[in-house]
Amino acid sequence: MSGCGAAFESKYWSGDMKVVMVEKAVIERSGATGEGLSAINCYMGQRYGWNTPEDFVKYVVNDMMGLAREDLVYDVGRHVDSSVHLLEEWGLPIWKKDNGDYERIGRWQIPIHGEAIKPITAEPARKAIGQENIYERVNITHLLTDANDPQCIAGAIGFGVRENKFYVFKAKAVLITCGGASNVFRPRSINEGMGRTWYSVFSTGSAYGLMIPIGTEMTQMEHRFVPTRFKDGYGPVGMWFQYFGAKITNSKGEDYTVTREAELHKYKPYGLVVPTPTPLRNHQMFLDIKDGLGPMYMGTDKAMQKIAGDDPEKMRKVKEEAWGDFLDMTISQALTWASQDIRPEVTPSEVVLAEPYIMGSHSGESGAWVSGPEDLAPPDYFWGYNKMTTIKGLFAAGDGVGAAPHKFSSGSFTEGRLAAKAAVNFLNDNPEDSTLNDGQVTSLRDKIWAPLERFEKYKGASTAEEVNPHYLTPYQGLVRLQKIMDEYAGGTSAWYTTNKPTLERGIQLIELLREDLNKLAARDRHELMRCWEVIHRTWVGESHMRHLLYREETRWPGYYYRSDFPDLDDSKWRVFVNSRFDSETNEWELFTKPYINLIK
Amino acid sequence: MPTFVDPNACNTCEGEEQGPLCVHICPNDLMKLKGDKGFNQEPNMCSECYACVKLCPTEAIHVRGYADFIPLGAEVQPHRVELGLTWTIRFRDGEEMEFTYPSRTKPAGSSIPYDGFTEDPIADLRGQTLAGESIWLGVDSLPTFASSV
Numbered sequence: 120m121s122g123c124g125a126a127f128e129s130k131y132w133s134g135d136m137k138v139v140m141v142e143k144a145v146i147e148r149s150g151a152t153g154e155g156l157s158a159i160n161c162y163m164g165q166r167y168g169w170n171t172p173e174d175f176v177k178y179v180v181n182d183m184m185g186l187a188r189e190d191l192v193y194d195v196g197r198h199v200d201s202s203v204h205l206l207e208e209w210g211l212p213i214w215k216k217d218n219g220d221y222e223r224i225g226r227w228q229i230p231i232h233g234e235a236i237k238p239i240t241a242e243p244a245r246k247a248i249g250q251e252n253i254y255e256r257v258n259i260t261h262l263l264t265d266a267n268d269p270q271c272i273a274g275a276i277g278f279g280v281r282e283n284k285f286y287v288f289k290a291k292a293v294l295i296t297c298g299g300a301s302n303v304f305r306p307r308s309i310n311e312g313m314g315r316t317w318y319s320v321f322s323t324g325s326a327y328g329l330m331i332p333i334g335t336e337m338t339q340m341e342h343r344f345v346p347t348r349f350k351d352g353y354g355p356v357g358m359w360f361q362y363f364g365a366k367i368t369n370s371k372g373e374d375y376t377v378t379r380e381a382e383l384h385k386y387k388p389y390g391l392v393v394p395t396p397t398p399l400r401n402h403q404m405f406l407d408i409k410d411g412l413g414p415m416y417m418g419t420d421k422a423m424q425k426i427a428g429d430d431p432e433k434m435r436k437v438k439e440e441a442w443g444d445f446l447d448m449t450i451s452q453a454l455t456w457a458s459q460d461i462r463p464e465v466t467p468s469e470v471v472l473a474e475p476y477i478m479g480s481h482s483g484e485s486g487a488w489v490s491g492p493e494d495l496a497p498p499d500y501f502w503g504y505n506k507m508t509t510i511k512g513l514f515a516a517g518d519g520v521g522a523a524p525h526k527f528s529s530g531s532f533t534e535g536r537l538a539a540k541a542a543v544n545f546l547n548d549n550p551e552d553s554t555l556n557d558g559q560v561t562s563l564r565d566k567i568w569a570p571l572e573r574f575e576k577y578k579g580a581s582t583a584e585e586v587n588p589h590y591l592t593p594y595q596g597l598v599r600l601q602k603i604m605d606e607y608a609g610g611t612s613a614w615y616t617t618n619k620p621t622l623e624r625g626i627q628l629i630e631l632l633r634e635d636l637n638k639l640a641a642r643d644r645h646e647l648m649r650c651w652e653v654i655h656r657t658w659v660g661e662s663h664m665r666h667l668l669y670r671e672e673t674r675w676p677g678y679y680y681r682s683d684f685p686d687l688d689d690s691k692w693r694v695f696v697n698s699r700f701d702s703e704t705n706e707w708e709l710f711t712k713p714y715i716n717l718i719k
Numbered sequence: 720m721p722t723f724v725d726p727n728a729c730n731t732c733e734g735e736e737q738g739p740l741c742v743h744i745c746p747n748d749l750m751k752l753k754g755d756k757g758f759n760q761e762p763n764m765c766s767e768c769y770a771c772v773k774l775c776p777t778e779a780i781h782v783r784g785y786a787d788f789i790p791l792g793a794e795v796q797p798h799r800v801e802l803g804l805t806w807t808i809r810f811r812d813g814e815e816m817e818f819t820y821p822s823r824t825k826p827a828g829s830s831i832p833y834d835g836f837t838e839d840p841i842a843d844l845r846g847q848t849l850a851g852e853s854i855w856l857g858v859d860s861l862p863t864f865a866s867s868v
Binding site: 127128134145148150154171209210232235239242246280311312314315320352446450451453455459492495533536540543645648718 | 746782785832
């Protein structure tokens, strides 16, 4: 979404500049929204007087237990309605009330029939930027820095997934609109179901895997999102809570929001604000599950019967809405229901806490530390260009921007637009050409292709392609990463819990994995892509663990627990945790940046 | 294996400019040709996003749900209709339901970038306003809290 927003916006302002978009798949179905959406989750409704951007900032900061960049969140909030109205103009079906106003399913959420939200978004982007400027099926593996200044961007490098081609893009400015990371933690389903993670399996953490290695300052990489979702199919629950009025109960019929109410008082002031922050709602359910009170069921039956009463027409409508919620967005959940003969008006449905995800667009806030907008950002948060990272000329949007969560699809699209416009201003002010570092390009070229060569060189050493002492397949690398993260960084099998010694051991193991990833082997370019995906995911995993270790408190119970620091500590830790990796010394530097309250 | 191709129905998208459409569209580079038929080469990386299923001109692609947790026998299959999809849902016990939802309110290809936009690409470049916001923001002026900072 952010890439298409950036492409669309950039061409309006950029005059004669050459703008290209590089995409690993095809823009009509790429990224997390390619599968479709059943709601726009970030809409202010300023024209209806529903919310102001100030309201949005207050909500987001509290949902993040006190930590978000208010300038960045406000910036998305004040612009996002224009993006939603444009999407509607381009053909997105948004549900309407009888008076023509948008329907609402929550304070910020409007329901849509969004199975085609991505092709609808991609079309004007493709038209605006021009077919000749779109490179698809190109896997960008690394960013390039300037020969004269490694703190300045010079381009990006990668290979053709479908063609035997090596791509070097020389650029004065680069905007990262790649995704956050699924499948860093071992998912609950580990065979075919590994593809049905909640967050898109196509989101391979490239936003971070590209930026971290060149020394981009990152923020809040310890943060994660653990969604509560319908079990296994990962169907969304928001519409059930907010629109149908359903409740989750444990096997004794208890509602944890009632029985666990006292827990909220432990996390003041955030826990006492309505709505309860997402991690604390998770925390309440988690305590039920840990106490052996599962399974947890969403009472779809009671909710639908209450809405429809004895009216068959009302029941027809609510069934159509309920199934549409999945079919527009998470089709596997519909298949899960049908396969188990679950009729939601008759049978309640299991919900679970999923495995952790590291992302910056949804309820996660990991990403790059970027400059805020000129008219909103205090001096500590401003260095010239909106959404520019600490690398000169490198911009980010969507999952790539940290401390700016709750953007979702519409906000990511908006942030791409904001970053693109800022990049045009940067280019006007900095017209000098970038200089490629030839040694860097040559070395990366060899590194990028190495897994193909390694397979050819060593395949004769074993009668089994999958068992060879000279290499790992990308899948084997992925499974190793997932096991380390799950067991040492607080995944599902560890009850989301970790501590200092466990993290230190996990970091030792992930350092060994990072060495072994130099011995990945690929049989073809498809597997070569998987090699670079697992390398990107491993950067995310390592960064996550180092941040988890640094923040000595439990700020987001329900997402993770530091057993050695079980409490939230605002006196010391209401600060952002930032990090920088130094490729020269192979060392990570971690430090804090202040949280600045701007909306009183 | 999440998506699978019925070999009797696959015609390799004969005549399609972009080649086999499942190969063209798959967001995760899973679909390829095996012999002269479509084939999902990596089922455990399939999100069951249905991008290929929705696009297949002969409805040759179906989904056999994840073996990890989906019992056999059910099917959820889309059929393209004007500006939308009709879904057939077959339960394991054989009951069938059908729902139709719109995908778009306007035909594909009908968008006009920057239609009626009034921002000046040079004079308004330094400001905070995005392209088209004079029409599409929905309120008279862009909010800012600069005065209270």
